[in-house]
Amino acid sequence: MRENIALTAEREAFPGAHQRTRIKRVSVSQQIHEALRERIISLELAPGQNLSRAEIAEHYGVSQTPVRDAMLKLEEEGLLVIYPQSRTQVSKIDVEQARETQFLRLSIELEVMRRLAAKGKKEAVSSARKVFALQQAALEAGEIERFSRLDRFFHEALCQAVGVANLWQLVTARSGHIDRLRNLNLPEPGKPANILFYHQRILEAIEAGDTAAAQSAVREHLSGTLGAADQIMARYPEYF
Structure with missing residues (x-):
């Protein structure tokens, strides 16, 4: 309950910024991208850590296609390194x-x-x-x-x-x-x-x-x- 009150207060203070925490009519891949990005930025997913597309898809209850699209966008942003047919890794800090x-x-x-x-x-x-x-x-x-x-x-x-x-x-x-x-x-x-x-x-x-x-x-x-x-x-x- 305390966190709900806090989130409500944040929305009242700055509604535009807190849009990311609300249910939005956006693609599944964009939602996966935002979720993974936040986990990378917060260091929950550490630099150098290997990621499994299949495990992430299972975690979020989606197919692997939106996970792949989200990972490609994160690679463009420099947060993932994708080795084709091998592995995907959280990038080291540059x-x-x-x-x-x-x-x-x-x-x-x-x-x-x-x-x-x-x-x-x-x-x-x-x-x-x-x-x-x-x-x-x-x-x-x-x-x-x-x-x-x-x-x-x-x-x-x-x-x-x-x-x-x-x-x-x-x-x-x-x-x-x-x-x-x-x-x-x-x-x-x-x-x-x-x-x-x-x-x-x-x-x-x-x-x-x-x-x-x-x-x-x-x-x-x-x-x-x-x-x-x-x-x-x-x-x-x-x-x-």
Whole structure:
């Protein structure tokens, strides 16, 4: 029951972001793709792990055809490596690809900060404010996986506020490597609190109409994971 209340609150705070958790009229292969992608990003399916198409089809109660289609799309996104007539494996984390995606994301979010700060109104970030409150609650409850999901919703809410949600989806499709890096780094002591600190700074700067402060906050915020890449690789060498 507690989780149902939490999910309802997330939908009220940011309906667009939470569409992924609801029953949708989409193809079976797309639903399998989204489910497998989330399991890969969360590291439930670890880098280097072999996947069986037949076992996945049985797990989700579907035929192997939509599983094959979902796997092909995940390969395009760089999250799977398919060896024909042999095996399918979760890809190792590619730090260079993560850096490229971070460059793209930062370029977009700096412009998002400029546009939102130019408005200088609390209404412009009302959805992000609600997601921020839910993040605080998730951290207090020790719900790190939910905290991570809300982290993505926070930035998506900012993009939606200036009408560039499709660009966020473009970044998301390429973010598998950087997102896995973040999830490896998230359990580090102080990391979740640090994320909330920067989210608060971003919101306050936007509401104050301070473009420079908003852009500085997002630049510092997004640099954290890649700045710790060497330490993460040293702790989890089998994932790279």
